Amino acid sequence: MTEPTSSLTKxxxxxxxxxHVTAASFLDDAPAFAMGDGAILLxxxxxxxxxxxxxxxxxxxxVSDGKMMVTGGDDGRVVATSRDGSAREIAHEKxxxxxxLAMRAGAVAWAAGREVRARDxxxxxxxxxxxxxxxxxxxxxxxxxxxxxHYNGVSLWFPNVAATPTLLEWKGSHLDVATSPDGRFVVTxxxxxxxxxxxxxxxxxxxxxxxxxxxxSLSWSHDGSWLATSGADACIVWPFRDKDGPMGKAPREGxxxxxxxxxxxxxxxxxxxxxxxxxGFILLCRLADAAEILVRQPQAGDGAITALAWxxxxxxxxxxxxxxxxxxxxxxx
Amino acid sequence: MNDSNPLAAAPAASAQNKIPVTVLTGYLGAGKxxxxxxxxxxxxxxxxxxxxxxxxxxxxxxxxVVGADEEVFEMNNxxxxxxxxxxxxxxxxxxMKRKGSFDAIIVETTGLADPAPVAQTFFVDQxxxxxxxxxxxxxxxxxxxxxxxLRDAPEAKNQIAFADVIVLNxxxxxxxxxxxxxxxxxxxxxPYAKLHRAQRCDxxxxxxxxxxxxxxxRIMEIEPDFLEVDDHDHDHHDHSxxxxxxxxxxxxxxxxxxxxxxxxxxxxxxxxxxxGKFMPWINxxxxxxxxxxxxxxxxxxxxxxxxxxxxxGVHMMLDGEPQREWKAGxxxxxxxxxxxxxxKEDDIRKGFLxxxx
Numbered sequence: 001m002t003e004p005t006s007s008l009t010k011x012x013x014x015x016x017x018x019x020h021v022t023a024a025s026f027l028d029d030a031p032a033f034a035m036g037d038g039a040i041l042l043x044x045x046x047x048x049x050x051x052x053x054x055x056x057x058x059x060x061x062x063v064s065d066g067k068m069m070v071t072g073g074d075d076g077r078v079v080a081t082s083r084d085g086s087a088r089e090i091a092h093e094k095x096x097x098x099x100x101l102a103m104r105a106g107a108v109a110w111a112a113g114r115e116v117r118a119r120d121x122x123x124x125x126x127x128x129x130x131x132x133x134x135x136x137x138x139x140x141x142x143x144x145x146x147x148x149x150h151y152n153g154v155s156l157w158f159p160n161v162a163a164t165p166t167l168l169e170w171k172g173s174h175l176d177v178a179t180s181p182d183g184r185f186v187v188t189x190x191x192x193x194x195x196x197x198x199x200x201x202x203x204x205x206x207x208x209x210x211x212x213x214x215x216x217s218l219s220w221s222h223d224g225s226w227l228a229t230s231g232a233d234a235c236i237v238w239p240f241r242d243k244d245g246p247m248g249k250a251p252r253e254g255x256x257x258x259x260x261x262x263x264x265x266x267x268x269x270x271x272x273x274x275x276x277x278x279x280g281f282i283l284l285c286r287l288a289d290a291a292e293i294l295v296r297q298p299q300a301g302d303g304a305i306t307a308l309a310w311x312x313x314x315x316x317x318x319x320x321x322x323x324x325x326x327x328x329x330x331x332x333x
Numbered sequence: 334m335n336d337s338n339p340l341a342a343a344p345a346a347s348a349q350n351k352i353p354v355t356v357l358t359g360y361l362g363a364g365k366x367x368x369x370x371x372x373x374x375x376x377x378x379x380x381x382x383x384x385x386x387x388x389x390x391x392x393x394x395x396x397x398v399v400g401a402d403e404e405v406f407e408m409n410n411x412x413x414x415x416x417x418x419x420x421x422x423x424x425x426x427x428x429m430k431r432k433g434s435f436d437a438i439i440v441e442t443t444g445l446a447d448p449a450p451v452a453q454t455f456f457v458d459q460x461x462x463x464x465x466x467x468x469x470x471x472x473x474x475x476x477x478x479x480x481x482x483l484r485d486a487p488e489a490k491n492q493i494a495f496a497d498v499i500v501l502n503x504x505x506x507x508x509x510x511x512x513x514x515x516x517x518x519x520x521x522x523x524p525y526a527k528l529h530r531a532q533r534c535d536x537x538x539x540x541x542x543x544x545x546x547x548x549x550x551r552i553m554e555i556e557p558d559f560l561e562v563d564d565h566d567h568d569h570h571d572h573s574x575x576x577x578x579x580x581x582x583x584x585x586x587x588x589x590x591x592x593x594x595x596x597x598x599x600x601x602x603x604x605x606x607x608x609g610k611f612m613p614w615i616n617x618x619x620x621x622x623x624x625x626x627x628x629x630x631x632x633x634x635x636x637x638x639x640x641x642x643x644x645x646g647v648h649m650m651l652d653g654e655p656q657r658e659w660k661a662g663x664x665x666x667x668x669x670x671x672x673x674x675x676x677k678e679d680d681i682r683k684g685f686l687x688x689x690x
Contacts, residue, residue, distance in 0.1 A: 020430045036430035058431040172409045
C-alpha cells in the first residue's frame, strides 16, 4: 500500500508517561490515561495531574462514562476517579485481580475471578458467580443487564432478578465481550483468533474468523451498524445493520499495513475509525472509501498502541502505548 | 554507539527480552513452597512475580504474588490433549502492564496438577509466546514418600516424567539405601532430568532457575543425567541399616527399575536422516501417540544439511528448527528421546530407524 497522502501529525502532542498505558478516555474535556504503575494521568499534556488511584499496583482495566473513570487493579481495588482528581475506592476484593469492568449511567460492574458484582447508581451491590473466570463484562443497552464472557460462552445477567442468567453457549474461551448499541447482538473475542457472535433474540451463532492474532479491541460505530476490530494487518469492520448481522457477508478492511492492528476506536459522530498498530503507528480510516489520514509515525523504542479513545464530540483522540508514551490528536476545527 | 564489528549481530532482541517462566511442581507436601521461599529469600537481586494456587498453607514472602485458579481449557483445534492454562494467559497479559517491575515469573502449581497444560500454554498462545518463555519445569519430590506416590498417584508420576530438574528433597529422612532406591525409581521414569538431592530444598538457585530447558538453542546433547557416586552414601552412618535385599550388582549399588507404565525411549541413528521421511513420521507419531507422549526431544542430521535440526515437544505440540552447524569432526549422529506412558517402544524404534537416508 501507499502511505496516506494527508497527515495530521502536526496536530499531535506526544509525551512520556513512564508506564504502560492501559486505557485512555476523556473526563469532560480532560484527557485521562490509566497506567500500569497504578496512576492516572489526568489533564492537558504538560499540566496533567498524577492521580495515585492504585498506589503500588497496576491498573489492569479502565472504563469511563465521560464523567468518571473507573479502574480495576492488581491490588484488588475498584477506584472511581473524577475530573477534579479525587479518587474514591468503591470496592476491594482482597488478594484478587480486577481485570474486567463495565460502566453505564452511574452503574459499575467488576469481576474478580468467577465472581461478578454489579453496583447500581444508588450503591446497591449484587453478586453472581459465573461457571469460570469472567474475562469480559459489558452492560446491555436496555435494562439493568450485564453480559459476562467466560469459558464456553456468555451469561446475560439481570443483577436485580433472582433468575438464572441466560447462557449464550459456544465452546471455547471467550475473552472480551461487546453488545451492539441496539442490543440485538453480543460479540466476543476468542482465544482461537476469532470473534463469536450471537443474535440475542434467538441465540443464533455467528463466527467471524480469519484473524492472524486475537482480536482484543472492538468498537461499534455511532449508528450501531458496524463493528471495527483489531487482530489483523488491517482494521476489519463487520456489517451489523441487517437482521442477520454479518452472516454471509464480507467485512470491510481499512489501513492495510505490515504491522498488526492493536486498537480501534470509531469516531463518535462519523463513520471514521481510528486505527492503532503494534508498532506505534496510528491512522484514521474512512469507512466509505477506505481513505486514510496519518496521525502518527512510529518512533524508535515504540511499543504497541494499547489505548485509543475519542472525546464525546470527536474533536480529540487520546492514545497510549505499552512502551510508556501517550498523546493527543486535536482535529483541525 | 557500539563500535564493534556491525557484522557481529547481537542476539535477537525478542528472545532476550522475554520474561523467563519457571514452573514449580511436586506432589502435596514435597516442599514446593519451601523451595519457592528459598529462591525468593536468596540475595540474587532479582525481582520475581510469583503465581500460586490459592490454597497454599505457607505464606509466600514476596512483593508480587498472584493467586491463580488453575483453569485448564481445551483448545478448539480438534486436539483433545491440547489443554492450556487460561488463567496463566490472563495473568501474564496482566503482568506485562507492569513490565520492568520484575525480572522473572515463577508458577507454583497445585500438588495434583499436570504440568502439561502449563507447558502447552507456551506453545499455543501467541501473546504469551511473544512476552515470555518457559524456562524449565522443576519438580520437587519427597525422598521418603515419592516411591509410594509413584505407585498410587498418577499425578506424581507425571510430574517426575515431565521434569527438567528434579529436587529430591528431605534426603535426611531416608537411609542411603532408601535414597538409592528412590533415585533409581526416578531414573526409570526420567533419566534426563537434572537430579539434585536436598534437605529443606537447599539447592543452588542456579540449579533451578535460568535453565533454558525449552530453548532449542540449548539442546546440545541429550544424555542421561549422570548419577553421581556420593561418597557419603555408604553405610557408615548409624541410622542406615539396609534391610532391603541386596540388588543385582550394578555399579554404585544402583538398582535398575522398570516402571510398568511410564518410560523413556531413546533411539540413536548413525548417519543422516531423510527429512522427507522424518517429518511425516514425527508428525504422525505425535498426532496419534500425543496423549501418551509427555515430552520429546531430538537432534537430527538431515541429508546434506550443514546444520543440526533440533526439536522438542509436549504431547502433540512440536517445535523444531535448524540449530548450529555440525562441527568439523563431529559425528553426524541423530538421536530422539521420548518420555511417556505405555509407549510402543518397538514401533518408535523401527519408525525412527526407517527414516535413515
